[in-house]
Amino acid sequence: MPYAQIGPIAVHFPEKVETNEELQREFPRWDLALIEEKTGIRQRYIAAEGETSSDLAVAAAEKLFADQQIDPNSIDFLLFCTQTPDYPLPTTSCLIQDRLGLPTHCGALDFNLGCSGYVYGLAVADGLIQSGVAKRILFLTAETYTKYIDRADRSLRTIFADGAAATLVTAGDMPSLRGFKFGSDGSGADMLIVGDGGARAPEDAIPPRHRKRWKSRLYMDGPSLINFTVDAVPQLIDQILQQEQLTDADISQYLMHQATWKMLDELRIRLELEPERLPIELAEIGNTVSCTLPILIDQLRKSGRLDRESVNMLIGFGVGLSWAGCLWQDLAGETAG
Structure with a gap:
């Protein structure tokens, strides 16, 4: 029986970096030293205006393909986890499939889960591989939570950041999950x-x-x-x-x-x-x-x-x-x- 394995991972962040020093200059009354002590966060990546989760996910996938010399035609299923989709419909994973040039026989599925989403996605991938439905799964996560946050929101702006990760989940002979x-x-x-x-x-x-x-x-x-x-x-x-x-x-x-x-x-x-x-x-x-x-x-x-x-x-x-x-x-x- 084949088993799912977490293969190589590629990470992509937006270009813009926002530091606590910049926030302190923008909001002199914020106690950024105390906030950093509690959050442990010194800086965050922020998606540009008009930059969406699919843009970040595609960039992460393209990096994965290039770094690991992966043929897009070898992908037989695409999983995309996000809570910031491009549209209510169509499914963002279908848009990503087209942008990446994945084969049309490739399955594509969005699922809306946040901080637990990666483990849930691994379980779905494991089920697809063990059932024989798929052998090579492109599992993408991408978020642009900062688009939900007001600039003056001290509680959220100091925590949440944008980014994407592309994981190749492959079939192996031994259970790793x-x-x-x-x-x-x-x-x-x-x-x-x-x-x-x-x-x-x-x-x-x-x-x-x-x-x-x-x-x-x-x-x-x-x-x-x-x-x-x-x-x-x-x-x-x-x-x-x-x-x-x-x-x-x-x-x-x-x-x-x-x-x-x-x-x-x-x-x-x-x-x-x-x-x-x-x-x-x-x-x-x-x-x-x-x-x-x-x-x-x-x-x-x-x-x-x-x-x-x-x-x-x-x-x-x-x-x-x-x-x-x-x-x-x-x-x-x-x-x-």
């Missing part, structure tokens, strides 16, 4: 929401959990999200370990959605983990939503912090509410081109 577990709780939709732009009239939209302090289309209740995370993620870890008959000692690293330093540090404390077992690598990037996990994997590979023998846990959590996790061994690495 296993133990998938998922969770969802729509009663927490009011913690992180954009209440306009869909078919439901804004006046009938789900109201934000608390008073909306900023003009941004995007609303986030940070404290409630932290409380949700530090409760749901440890339970998710326990479920995966019990299902796979493992213990914490069997896990090399916990690779988690890179939300903010404060949230991840709360999890490190709650889980009693050494810093190197829960890496935090968002200072120069920011929170890129569905892209944080592939970006993190790419960073760890390039710095030599992943190997074939180690068992790691991938964990995503956030908007929805939605969360997901699985076990992963890097059996393919950079050799799956």
Whole structure:
């Protein structure tokens, strides 16, 4: 039976970089030192006006194809995860298929998930490969959350960033992904929401959990999200370990959605983990939503912090509410081109 493996990854960011120093000059009253201490973020990438998630995704895919000498005709399925699609319809993945010159017999699917989206996408890819439907899947994540944020929104502008990642998921002889577990709780939709732009009239939209302090289309209740995370993620870890008959000692690293330093540090404390077992690598990037996990994997590979023998846990959590996790061994690495 074939099994899905996370092959090479290519990352693409917009040209514009926004630093905390620039924000401090624009808003002298903001305490950027305190904000940076909590978020762990020093700079963010910002999509240009008119630059969309498909533009970023196509650039990431083209980089992947060029760097790994991948023939676009070898791709038999395209998965695209975003919460900032180009249009309500048509499906953005179909537009990407055409722009990349992928064959017309290639399947193309969008799915709308945020911070848990990478793990969900890996599960879909694993199912497609194990069922024999696909052998080489182009899995793209791309977000332009900054387009939802008002310039004067201190709570969001200092956190969210734009970017894209392209992952080649290939069929291998050994299972590298296993133990998938998922969770969802729509009663927490009011913690992180954009209440306009869909078919439901804004006046009938789900109201934000608390008073909306900023003009941004995007609303986030940070404290409630932290409380949700530090409760749901440890339970998710326990479920995966019990299902796979493992213990914490069997896990090399916990690779988690890179939300903010404060949230991840709360999890490190709650889980009693050494810093190197829960890496935090968002200072120069920011929170890129569905892209944080592939970006993190790419960073760890390039710095030599992943190997074939180690068992790691991938964990995503956030908007929805939605969360997901699985076990992963890097059996393919950079050799799956």
